[in-house]
Amino acid sequence: MIQELGNYYNYPTYTTLEVERHSEIEFPAVTICNLNSLSKSLVLNDSRVENYYLSIGPREIFGLYNEFNWSDPFYEQNGFFRNRTVEDILLEHKGLHFGLFNSFMFDQTAYLDSEEYFSVELKPNGPCLTSNKTKIFKTSYTGSEYNFVMWLNVDRENSYFGQWLGEGVQFTVHDKNEDPHFQGSSGYYVEPGHEYYSALRKYTYKYLPEPFRATPTEFCRESFVNGEQYFSTKCWKECYVRYIHEACNCIDFDYKGEFYGNSKMKTDCHCPPACSSTRYEVTLSSSIFPSDFYNDFLLKAVNEFDRDFYRKNFIVIHIYFDELKTTIVKQSPVYGSSVEIFGNLGGQMGLFLGASILTITELGEFLGFVLLFIWKKCKNGNRTNFSEEKNVNATLEEM
Known part of the structure; x- marks a missing residue:
């Protein structure tokens, strides 16, 4: 139980x-x-631009670029420090x-x-x-x-x-x-x-x-705090934005969420599966x-x-x-309602009680058969001994 x-x-x-x-x-x-x-x-066809894109390229070739001289006016003149838009990137x-x-x-x-x-x-x-x-x-x-x-x-x-x-x-x-x-x-x-x-x-x-x-x-989680349907990928994206914000105090310009340094998600970045x-x-x-x-x-x-x-x-x-x-x-x-557990418990208790009564009855019957067998064995044994003794006495008298 x-x-x-x-x-x-x-x-x-x-x-x-x-x-x-x-x-x-x-x-x-x-x-x-x-x-x-x-x-x-x-x-732009310039070695400094090539060096920049090489520096943010695949990790397999990481380290092949030259060090940057960010004080060079070239970078400011060509918009390297300007806030960029999606349209700028697409160009x-x-x-x-x-x-x-x-x-x-x-x-x-x-x-x-x-x-x-x-x-x-x-x-x-x-x-x-x-x-x-x-x-x-x-x-x-x-x-x-x-x-x-x-x-x-x-x-x-x-x-x-x-x-x-x-x-x-x-x-x-x-x-x-x-x-x-x-x-x-x-x-x-x-x-x-x-x-x-x-x-x-x-x-x-x-x-x-x-x-x-x-x-x-x-x-699992069914919804966000604001009541919108929960999706684990949105949660992970929120965590990503938080990480970027903490690292550089900036937000990806393509992010369309409501994060402004006050995330709705837990600070431990826990994103369970959606229901x-x-x-x-x-x-x-x-x-x-x-x-x-x-x-x-x-x-x-x-x-x-x-x-x-x-x-x-x-x-x-x-x-x-x-x-x-x-x-x-x-x-x-497994349990549709609490009623099922009482049904299971009742069934198990009924099975236990039924099994106990049967076990006691069968044990008593078994002991009765054992005692009866021993009594018959002893009775038959006495008769056999008496018969053998009588036969021996008769043989001695004949001699």
């Missing part, structure tokens, strides 16, 4: 899997980043809407104006494009011929010092309310000269609120793009003389649902 009560107040749970099928499903957000987004033709980077995006389709409908469907967001490796911020895509179709099909041009000739030594595109599929940079997933890195097929599967995770634990050590969250699993495969035949055809169509133009610069990405369904991973309580 004590063990049962202890188990009840540990609030045990079990996990179930449910599959919900849809006739129409909302398409997730897709974030696309050029791994080398700085444009050599747009950056130095390769085009996004009319550069990286060559064309895209959704469910076999061509959309030429990516600005209507993709918004610019600054990430640590540069400006990126994210869908589903202004207009929501929904689909009733499955398969690689439908949903997202994007032609991307990385413009390798204009590549410059960046955050990566490689060339290509990083893309992440995520819930529209989540920030992929703080989601713990780096997404997928793809290179030019290939056509990629990304099959999606949607998973929704539902945890029980406190006092039930979402993990062995944490409770409800959505993740997308991607299965990625690829093929060479384009084939030799289509390569020649496309080069003639655009009057391009570099035979490797498409294979050096272009990436085609298909992002699509395999099935219109959601797999729901749901946490449920």
Whole structure:
């Protein structure tokens, strides 16, 4: 009984899997980043500028830059100390809407104006494009011929010092309310000269609120202090902003939260899982793009003389649902209510009492049989001894 009560107040749970099928499903957000987004033709051609971008480049080449002489008037004249805006940053980077995006389709409908469907967001490796911020895509179709099909041009000739030594595109599929940079997933890195097929599967995770634990050590959280729905990535971003503020008394200009030195989150930067969250699993495969035949055809169509133009610069990405369904991973309580524990306790007590009466009865019956067996054994033994003694006496008399 004590063990049962202890188990009840540990609030045990079990996990179930449910599959919900849809006739129409909302398409997730897709974030696309050029791994080398700085444009050599747009950056000032000066060794001091090169040295600056080299100093903030990949860690693999960290230390190859020269020391800065920040007293040089050149830095102030060229805006190195000026408060910069998103527009200032974009002036130095390769085009996004009319550069990286060559064309895209959704469910076999061509959309030429990516600005209507993709918004610019600054990430640590540069400006990126994210869908589903202004207009929501929904689909009733499955398969690689439908949903997202994007032609991307990385413009390798204009590549410059960046955050990566490689060339290509990083893309992440995520819930529209989540920030992929703080989601713990780096997404997928793809290179030019290939056509990629990304099959999606949607998973929704539902945890029980406190006092039930979402993990062995944490409770899930349902909302922020202001009542808005809680997302763990927003919490981590708030922590990141706090760290930057404490380090340099400044805030990332792209941050649109309400942090002004008075964070709503706990000071220990504790970001538990959300009670409800959505993740997308991607299965990625690829093929060479384009084939030799289509390569020649496309080069003639655009009057391009570099035979490797498409294979050096272009990436085609298909992002699509395999099935219109959601797999729901749901946490449920072992005890639905306090009534169940009394039912369990009553059942155990009844079983215990019933077992005790049966045990006493069976033990008494067993002892009775043992005593009866011993009595019969002794009685038969006396008769045998008397019979043997009589036979011996008779033999002696005959002699």
